[in-house]
Amino acid sequence: MIAVDALTRRYGGFTAVDDVSFTARPGRVTGFLGPNGAGKSTTLRILVGLSTATSGTATVGGRRYVDLPDPGREVGVLLDASAQHVGRTGRETLTIAQRTMGLPRDRVEEMLALVGLTPQESSRRVRDYSLGMRQRLGIGTALLGDPAVLVLDEPANGLDPGGIRWMRGLLRDFADRGGTVLLSSHLIHEIEVVADDLVVLARGRVVARGPKADLLRAAGPAAGGGGLEQLFLDLTEGALA
Ligand SMILES: Nc1ncnc2c1ncn2[C@@H]1O[C@H](COP(=O)(O)OP(=O)(O)OP(=O)(O)O)[C@@H](O)[C@H]1O
Ligand SMILES: [Mg+2]
Structure with a gap:
């Protein structure tokens, strides 16, 4: 389980989370x-130890990533995905990770x-990969390491419709086998189709969270039947007003 608790990140006088x-x-x-x-990426970066919190905690299975x-x-x-080493081939990238993690060679193929x-x-x-290939x-x-938890920031970026559908199936299957998936996306439709639970941020604060079905039901008439997109706009524009 991923637990984020009272997490705050300030940059100078600005509170990003x-x-x-x-x-x-x-x-x-x-x-x-x-x-x-x-503040989505900032939160995810803190969760995986690439940035530090000003206060609060973010843990996986009760422990900080580090x-x-x-x-x-x-x-x-x-x-x-653009942070990958561009001078290496795709296979080399996976092979280095496979060796670092001490995994069997055939994991790469x-x-x-x-x-x-x-x-x-x-x-x-x-360097010669398309964005979708990098994703x-x-x-x-x-x-690669057969983890129980996945943290993905905009993984559908650059994927074609077939790729998006493929990833949706992959994430659904991963969760159905007991995995934990935390997935940020701008593609409201994607989230609407694949997510069980939602966390909505606006200006660094949580403006809604809970099972998707409950949030949509509660928003029902207010969202005017517009589904998650309308709910998202209502929630986030409300926070900005
Ligand atoms: N190193 C930094 N120094 C100053 N401000 C930062 C820094 N990193 C992030 N921020 C600010 O924190 C806020 C949150 O950024 P963040 O990247 O987490 O947003 P996001 O929700 O991922 O947005 P997007 O949907 O565009 O990816 C932004 O206003 C950003 O400018
Ligand atoms: Mg981001």
């Missing part, structure tokens, strides 16, 4: 939504097949 609390549970996909600049003995096998992370990178593509350098490689890297 303001007293944020939520959980993401096993067997469920938790959608993390919010307008540009709401305290996990074998983080790659416990938490699969895809934050910024398994992941390449899973994410749909052909032998020809996997021997191309990442696929990033998802392969995240899944």
